[in-house]
Amino acid sequence: SLAKIIHNASRRKDKPFVKVNCAALPDNLLESEMFGYVKGAFTGADRDKPGRFQEADGGSIFLDEIGDMPLSLQAKLLRVLEDKEFYPLGGRELCRVDVRIIAATNQIVEELVREKRFREDLFYRLNVMRLELPPLKERRGDLPLLISNFLKKYNITKGAAASRIAEDAMEILLNYQYPGNIRELENIIEHACVLCQGEVIERRHLPLYVQTISSHREGETISRPDVAAGRDQWERQRIVEALQEHRWQRQKAARA
Known part of the structure; x- marks a missing residue:
């Protein structure tokens, strides 16, 4: 924090x-x-x-x-x-x-x-030194890294098996409005980690209300540059982590 x-x-x-x-x-x-x-x-x-x-x-x-x-x-x-x-x-x-x-x-x-x-x-x-943080819905470029960090947190603290998120589930997370800000995002990831028994969090592992709201917003997908940049950064981070885990052997990392 x-x-x-x-x-x-x-x-x-x-x-x-x-x-x-x-x-x-x-x-x-x-x-x-x-x-x-x-x-x-x-x-x-x-x-x-x-x-x-x-x-x-x-x-x-x-x-x-x-x-x-x-x-x-x-x-x-x-x-x-x-x-x-x-x-x-x-x-x-x-x-x-x-x-x-x-x-x-x-x-x-x-x-x-x-x-x-x-x-x-x-x-x-x-009110000596005041810092104002905009709501999460106005900082969508932060979403991919926040999601990655929460996944790591539950890997470590609760032994969650999930280590990555399927593309359709990620799209939902990137377009959700988060009225509860970062706490709500963390709760959503924790919920998904509890339901997910494998390595990949899928759409069905997300809370039903998030899936429902997302389906109602089809056609309103947000394609702001900051989201794309954030997602690219997240994907690069995942690639580097996979390479490090497999000692920079690209074929093994690609299979992971």
């Missing part, structure tokens, strides 16, 4: 990189996840537990979907930004931390501020 790239390019690169999805947990669990808790803070808290901020001390913490963070937690986060300290849930002793905070959202934060759903003071504290 871009957040990890920023971390790795900083002086904190040898320190922890911690990610928190602010939209994935209910408010009460998000607070204990971020800031930790002390023994007896709530029923079942039988020991002290450090939060993600303590784990990230000296490094970086990535707050994904920060637009979904409740206002009560935004106040606590603002204190961390300003004073580098906070109270764990149920605690009476301040914890001091030194972390770089990287935040991301797919919402328009200025609108959240106007609607009183996001603190204006927190927005300006976070």
Whole structure:
């Protein structure tokens, strides 16, 4: 992710990189996840537990979907930004931390501020260096390499057999709109890897809704230069990988 790239390019690169999805947990669990808790803070808290901020001390913490963070937690986060300290849930002793905070959202934060759903003071504290990434549908040239990287990821982490994608399946993936952006693309590839028992992901391995939408869009195939360039780059990468795997013996690589 871009957040990890920023971390790795900083002086904190040898320190922890911690990610928190602010939209994935209910408010009460998000607070204990971020800031930790002390023994007896709530029923079942039988020991002290450090939060993600303590784990990230000296490094970086990535707050994904920060637009979904409740206002009560935004106040606590603002204190961390300003004073580098906070109270764990149920605690009476301040914890001091030194972390770089990287935040991301797919919402328009200025609108959240106007609607009183996001603190204006927190927005300006976070908005020191702002990077805007266009949605995936506007970066179609990135698709082939992203698909290749996700395939490699599931080869390594889950032992998936699939290593390449059939031409008709690739055409569907290149022309899909991805309202869920990169997360949706990764979920689609994971879905296909689970269903595919061989080396080649075919159209039938893709989620049905992707196939259906694609069939409705026949005749609207996107033929932008960036897609063609991206696909050419992906194909060159696959050829080089095959040659490397077979020690640059072209006949064996061609059969692969």
